[in-house]
Amino acid sequence: MRSFGIWFGLWVALMGFGECQGEKPNVIVILVDDLGYADLGVQGSDVVKSPHIDKLAKDGVILTDGYAPHNFCGPSRSALFAGIWPFRIGAQFNAPKDYWDNLVGLPLGYKTIPETMQEAGYQTYCVGKWHLGYTPEHHPKNRGYNGFFGFLKGSWNYRLSKMYDEQLDDYDYIYRGFKRVGGIKYITDNFTDAAIGYIARSNRLGKPFFLYLSYNSPHAPIISLKEDLDPEVPANRRNYVGMIKSLDRGVEKIRSYLEKLGIAENTVIMFSSDNGGHKHGAINEPLRDMKGSYYEGGLRVPWFITWPGTLQPGRTFTKLATHMDIYPTLENLAQVPEGMKNPTLVGVDLLPYLRKVGQSTPEASGATHPFLYFGGPAASGKSVGMIRQGRWKLVIINENDNSENELYDLRADLSETTDLSDDRPGKATRLFDIWTEWNSENILPVYGRSRAKNPLLLELSVVADEVVITPGVPISFEAAGSSADGETVTYFWETFIPVRVDEATYRDVWTDGVTSTSRTEDSISITYSNPGDYIVRVTIQTERWQLWEDVQIQVVPE
Structure with a gap:
C-alpha cells in the first residue's frame, strides 16, 4: 500500500499539477510595439503624458537594464515565447505572410509560454498583434491560447477591420478565435475592451489567467484619435504621442477592472516594448540609435513589473534582464514542478531578485546573467x-x-x-x-524575408461534374496532388458551410450529418443528409508544405 501511495502521489503531481496547487497569481504581459525608450513620463519625457503607465511603473519595480531579445519585432517575440535566442532557432527574420509553409514563423516543436500556462491550469488569452506565423499550425489558438482577438501580420491600420494585400490580392483580417470580425473603431481601444472581456470570462470560470496583451501602438502607420491629440505637443510628434495616450488609457481601464473584481493584488503585470523606438516619432535618448540596431537604442526597452503586496513599489532594478527571463519566471509563478519545466529555456526566474530589491546585501550580491x-x-x-x-x-x-x-x-x-x-x-x-x-551554436535562418515557392501541385475535380445534388445521394471527388521535390503527399478532406470558411483555414470543420468513405484518400464520396450550401476542401500536406483547393456543392430538397 505504501508503494501505491507514492506512485499515486507522483501521478497527481505529473498529471494534475495545474489543479492541485495553492492559489496562483494571474499574469498580464503587456507588450507594446516600437516604443521609444524616453517616450513615457516615468522614462523622463516632458512631452509625453502617461500618468497611468507611470503609476504602473511606480507601483512596482522599474528594470533599468532590461533588453528585448532582438532589435525588431518578429524575432523578439519568438524569443520571448520560446524562451531561447532567436538565432539559435533560425527565427531571425520577420515572418512573411505565408499560409502554406510551416517553416515560416516561430518554429514548430518549441513549447511556448501559453502551452506551459495551460498545463498549469491557466486560462490563456492573446490579444493584439501576433506576427509569429500564418499557417494553421501557427495560429495562436493552435499554440496554446484559449482565446484570441487580433491580427496575424506585423502591422495594422488602426481604424480598419480588414486590410487589402496588393501582393497576394487578398485581405488580412481581425480575428476573434478563428473568425473574422468587423466593427473596429480604433484598434488600441478594441484591444483593451477584448482584454477586459477575457479577464471577465476567466473570473467567471474561477481560474487564474495568463493574458498576453500585444498592443501594436505606437508602431507605424502613425494614426491617432482626434481626442488624443495634445496641441501643446510639437506637430511632428503629435500623432505619435496621441497613440501613447490611447495605451495609457488602456492600462488605466485594465487596472481599474482588476480592482473592481478584487483581484488586483493577485495579478502580476509586466509592461515592456518589443524592441527599441522606431524613427517614426520615437525618442530614444539618451540611448544611441533606433530599432534595428545593436546599439542600446535598438535593444534596451522600458520594462516594469508590478505585483501589489508582493513586490515593494517604487524600486529600481539595475541588474541585467531579458524578455527571455519571462518564461522561467512564469513557470515558477505557475508552480510548474521541476521535472516538468521546459529544459530549453536560457533565461532566469527574476522574482527572487525582484523580491530583494531594496535589501542592500542580497541585492548587491549575485548577477542575474554573467553575460x-x-x-x-x-x-x-x-x-x-x-x-x-x-x-x-x-x-x-x-x-x-x-x-x-x-x-x-x-x-x-x-x-x-x-x-x-x-x-x-x-x-x-x-x-x-x-x-x-x-x-558558433547559432544557425542560419530557417525561412527568408520573402515567401519561398510552394512546390506542391493540386487539382480537385467532382466526378461527373455533379455540384448540385439531393440529400442522401453520394457525390464523388478526386484529387491529384504531388510535390516537385518528390516528397510523400498526405491528403486531408473536410466539408463545411460557407460561413465557416475562416475556421476551415485553421482547423477541421467537418459538418455534422455528413458521411464519407474516407478523409485521407485521394478519391472519396460524401453524402449529405440535409439541404444547404457546402464547401468541400482537400488539403495536401508534406512535413513543410500544404496546399488546398475548394469546390462549392449545393444540396437541394428532393
Whole structure:
C-alpha cells in the first residue's frame, strides 16, 4: 500500500499539477510595439503624458537594464515565447505572410509560454498583434491560447477591420478565435475592451489567467484619435504621442477592472516594448540609435513589473534582464514542478531578485546573467551582434576582425559615444572570444524575408461534374496532388458551410450529418443528409508544405 501511495502521489503531481496547487497569481504581459525608450513620463519625457503607465511603473519595480531579445519585432517575440535566442532557432527574420509553409514563423516543436500556462491550469488569452506565423499550425489558438482577438501580420491600420494585400490580392483580417470580425473603431481601444472581456470570462470560470496583451501602438502607420491629440505637443510628434495616450488609457481601464473584481493584488503585470523606438516619432535618448540596431537604442526597452503586496513599489532594478527571463519566471509563478519545466529555456526566474530589491546585501550580491548575448548569422552567413557583461558592452561589427568592433562602458557612457577598445584591448578580446563561442551554436535562418515557392501541385475535380445534388445521394471527388521535390503527399478532406470558411483555414470543420468513405484518400464520396450550401476542401500536406483547393456543392430538397 505504501508503494501505491507514492506512485499515486507522483501521478497527481505529473498529471494534475495545474489543479492541485495553492492559489496562483494571474499574469498580464503587456507588450507594446516600437516604443521609444524616453517616450513615457516615468522614462523622463516632458512631452509625453502617461500618468497611468507611470503609476504602473511606480507601483512596482522599474528594470533599468532590461533588453528585448532582438532589435525588431518578429524575432523578439519568438524569443520571448520560446524562451531561447532567436538565432539559435533560425527565427531571425520577420515572418512573411505565408499560409502554406510551416517553416515560416516561430518554429514548430518549441513549447511556448501559453502551452506551459495551460498545463498549469491557466486560462490563456492573446490579444493584439501576433506576427509569429500564418499557417494553421501557427495560429495562436493552435499554440496554446484559449482565446484570441487580433491580427496575424506585423502591422495594422488602426481604424480598419480588414486590410487589402496588393501582393497576394487578398485581405488580412481581425480575428476573434478563428473568425473574422468587423466593427473596429480604433484598434488600441478594441484591444483593451477584448482584454477586459477575457479577464471577465476567466473570473467567471474561477481560474487564474495568463493574458498576453500585444498592443501594436505606437508602431507605424502613425494614426491617432482626434481626442488624443495634445496641441501643446510639437506637430511632428503629435500623432505619435496621441497613440501613447490611447495605451495609457488602456492600462488605466485594465487596472481599474482588476480592482473592481478584487483581484488586483493577485495579478502580476509586466509592461515592456518589443524592441527599441522606431524613427517614426520615437525618442530614444539618451540611448544611441533606433530599432534595428545593436546599439542600446535598438535593444534596451522600458520594462516594469508590478505585483501589489508582493513586490515593494517604487524600486529600481539595475541588474541585467531579458524578455527571455519571462518564461522561467512564469513557470515558477505557475508552480510548474521541476521535472516538468521546459529544459530549453536560457533565461532566469527574476522574482527572487525582484523580491530583494531594496535589501542592500542580497541585492548587491549575485548577477542575474554573467553575460547577455545578441545577434547571429544572417542569410549570407555573416554575423553581427553584441555582448554585455556588467558595465561592459562589445558591439560586433566584424565577426572576423575584432579591431573593427567597439567597446563601451555603459555605466560611464550610456549613449555609447566613446569606443574604448584601444584602451581596454584585453576586455575587448575576452568579450569577443566569449561571443564567438556562443555564436558558433547559432544557425542560419530557417525561412527568408520573402515567401519561398510552394512546390506542391493540386487539382480537385467532382466526378461527373455533379455540384448540385439531393440529400442522401453520394457525390464523388478526386484529387491529384504531388510535390516537385518528390516528397510523400498526405491528403486531408473536410466539408463545411460557407460561413465557416475562416475556421476551415485553421482547423477541421467537418459538418455534422455528413458521411464519407474516407478523409485521407485521394478519391472519396460524401453524402449529405440535409439541404444547404457546402464547401468541400482537400488539403495536401508534406512535413513543410500544404496546399488546398475548394469546390462549392449545393444540396437541394428532393
